[in-house]
Amino acid sequence: MIARALFGLLLAAPLAMPLSALAQDDLVPMDTTGVDPDLLKDMYGPWVIVDESGDKSCNVVLQDEPTIGGSVIDVDPACAKVFPIMDEITAWRLMQGWGIDLVDATRKTRVRFTTPDDAYVAYPEVDGISTILQPVRE
Known part of the structure; x- marks a missing residue:
């Protein structure tokens, strides 16, 4: 999973400014018109949001379907008990x-x-959310 993420970052480098060159507040949605469709497919599907210890988690599904504010996200209803901010999440966006x-x-x-x-890495770290991970796919 980590190698695939790094590979994706290397392939996307010509299409997007390196994250280190941007202030996080200056990021804009990624222009995906020239991105390899297989890399984009890897973004869609189940993800797990976790705290730093890994003790708290929340399941979400990032979809490739447009909606107001970005793309459709399915948030497990139990997420709001673990990370209250998740009760307010209605969409997701792929950024530079x-x-x-x-x-x-x-x-x-x-x-x-x-x-x-x-x-x-979560920025800002809200309700203890530390990271988002893709579950190991078989």
Whole structure:
């Protein structure tokens, strides 16, 4: 999974400015018109949001279907008990540098996941959310 993420970042480098060159608040949605469709497919599907210890988790599904504010996200109803902010999430966006934004009904970014290294990091860290991971696919 980590190698695939790094490979995706390397392939996307010509299409998006490196994350290190951008302030996180300056990111804009990624223009995916020239991105390899297989890389985009890897973004869609189940993900798990976890806290730093890994003790708390929340299941979401990032879909390739447009909606107001971005793309459709299915948030497990139990997520709001674990991370209350998740009760407000109505969409997600793929950002430059392969970042993931979770947005509310007013289209405001509530949690941004960026990849400064080989894993996604939450910015800001809200309700203890630390990262988002893809479950191991068989």
